[in-house]
Amino acid sequence: MIHNNAKILTVSTKGGVGKSTIAIQLIAPALFELSLGKSISFYECDDENSDSLSYGASRLVNRNLVRVDTPFLRDELLEIMLQEQNTCIDIGGNKSTTLVLEALDSSGAIHFVDLAIIPMLDGEQDGLNALDVYNRLRNMRPELPILFVLNRVKDIRYVEHQFDNYFGDIRGVFQNIHSIKDHIEEKDISNYIAISESDMIKYSRRFGLTVYEIATQERDFISRLKNDGMVKADLTEAKLLSFKHFVERECRSYLTNTLMPAINIIHSILRREA
Secondary structure, three states, X not given: OOOOOOEEEEOOOOOOOOHHHHHHHHXXXXXXXXXXXXXXXXXXXXXXXXXXXXXXXXXXXXXXXXXOOOOOHHHHHHHHHHOOOOEEEEEOOOHHHHHHHHHHHHHOHHHHOOEEEEEEOOOHHHHHHHHHHHHHHHHHOOOOOEEEEEEEEOOHHHHHHHOHHXXXXXXXXXXXXXXXXXXXXXXXXXXEEEEEOOHHHHHHHHOOOOHHHHXXXXXXXXXXXXXXXXXXXXXXXXXXXXXXXXXXXXXXXXXXXXXXHHHHHHHHHHHHHO
């Protein structure tokens, strides 16, 4: 499927829930695949943090920083939405969330968004903040597709136990007054994906690349490791090659088992909206 004009937001009022990680590690590869290998536009709307700069070696995205505390924000966001290219907009937390959502609403740019993604962790406040963002988006545009991302899942088999702030208490012990599924529209309850926790996210960032890129690269570290005299000549280099081989193998597994199922869900939503 070729899609050249998809616009995806990642947004949460709460800091530290992995918005930028989800944007660069999940949304960017999803849009990159739709672009058939062409770099996508990536806008970071945050005056305080520039997390995407950690992925300086990545070829998936053309990174841009958007000033949030400026009277030109409405015009800039509308211009971004009107550009015909696959685009990820990563909105910072706290004050940045409020300013950007207000600008999207007042400019009408929200009506060009194809999908809004709300990342969240498993704490009670995470659920309350995610529900607050959901309600803001629904008030701005009732038909907007919204997808929750349950981030840093410890064990996918027990995701309902860990994220009872989303599913409600399946143990039957606590009241579900704060669970998201009891306060969102019926059509949105199943709109979630679970992203397992992995050290590969951390290691890929240190290499300046995404997990997707490390997993899909064509590099033979073992042949280089086995070169005559390599190990004896430079033990440090040998250890680095061995570690790169390990990371590449684990990234491939993470891409297959965690990221690709999530990417396929994003593609399915975009197909429905096309």
